[in-house]
Amino acid sequence: MPPLELTLVVAVALIDADNRILLAQRPEGKQLAGLWEFPGGKLETGERPEDALIRELREELGITVKEACLAPLTFASHAYETFHLLMPLYVCRRWEGFVQPLEGQGLAWVKPQDLRSYPMPKADEPLIPYLVDLLGF
Numbered sequence: 001m002p003p004l005e006l007t008l009v010v011a012v013a014l015i016d017a018d019n020r021i022l023l024a025q026r027p028e029g030k031q032l033a034g035l036w037e038f039p040g041g042k043l044e045t046g047e048r049p050e051d052a053l054i055r056e057l058r059e060e061l062g063i064t065v066k067e068a069c070l071a072p073l074t075f076a077s078h079a080y081e082t083f084h085l086l087m088p089l090y091v092c093r094r095w096e097g098f099v100q101p102l103e104g105q106g107l108a109w110v111k112p113q114d115l116r117s118y119p120m121p122k123a124d125e126p127l128i129p130y131l132v133d134l135l136g137f
């Protein structure tokens with residue numbers, strides 16, 4: 001079998017003042033539709049990961065994030081059937097503007113201990129303990 005193509009996606013756990021994490025629901029018609037994920041997306045050609053994340057947050061949620069407010073937490077490395085996902089996960093507690101579902105996506109602010117109640121893509125499941133460790137149960 002040929003090796004799976006590597007896909008780089010950059011994502012963030014936005015954390016509010018109550019230590020809740022923002023999850024976004026993948027829209028109908030997209031791969032993994034209906035599952036709850038961390039905001040972010042694929043890099044465009046030649047784009048730096050941090051720039052891609054800042055762009056996605058503006059496009060999807062209407063917020064402005066400064067690169068200095070993005071702290072690396074961990075990453076996902078997961079073989080889906082048709083590609084291998086490598087996804088750095090940042091955390092961010094500071095942004096400008098109000099979070100809005102600009103692409104019609106469902107949004108939920110979720111306590112760390114409730115993350116498991118939201119069906120997530122397979123790649124995301126191993127990330128949950130890192131958030132619980134960071135934020136407490």
Ligand SMILES: Nc1nc2c([nH]c(=O)n2[C@H]2C[C@H](O)[C@@H](COP(=O)(O)OP(=O)(O)OP(=O)(O)O)O2)c(=O)[nH]1
Nearest residue numbers: 009011031032037038039040041042085121123124
């Ligand atoms: N944003 C994000 N994507 C995730 C997560 N977990 C996970 O497996 N993925 C996968 C789903 C998709 O296959 C890929 C992200 O691609 P996407 O389709 O959302 O990215 P995009 O907005 O740049 O995409 P596109 O419509 O231009 O294809 O990563 C996650 O927590 N956040």
